[in-house]
């Protein structure tokens with residue numbers, strides 16, 4: 001049974017409010033959005049993903065934590081598991097920006113990388 005859902009596209013700063021007609025995960029029609037918005041709607045229904053920012057522990061660093069983020073948008077249903085996993089990660093200082101702190105997180109092929117340097121404590 002087709003239904004229509006309102007969806008805000010976050011692909012660009014315009015933030016269009018789209019009307020998405022779909023049957024389950026299958027998109028039938030997207031109103032008030034461009035082609036990229038249609039792709040976003042399909043992805044949201046079939047494989048929703050989000051960029052994730054968090055922190056991991058650093059041993060011997062100037063600060064005890066370093067901010068990290070997912071190199072690519074991460075599957076939304078796995079985000080709670082990722083948060084749990086990141087609580088277990090500990091990297092030795094020094095940490096450099098863009099350093100991989102967790103490779104292939106949860107088998108997704110997506111690396112978690114540091115978003116800033118963390119020098120050793122003196």
Ligand code: SF4
Nearest residue numbers: 009012015016034037
């Ligand atoms: S539908 Fe197109 S124009 Fe609107 S926010 Fe998405 S990408 Fe931008």
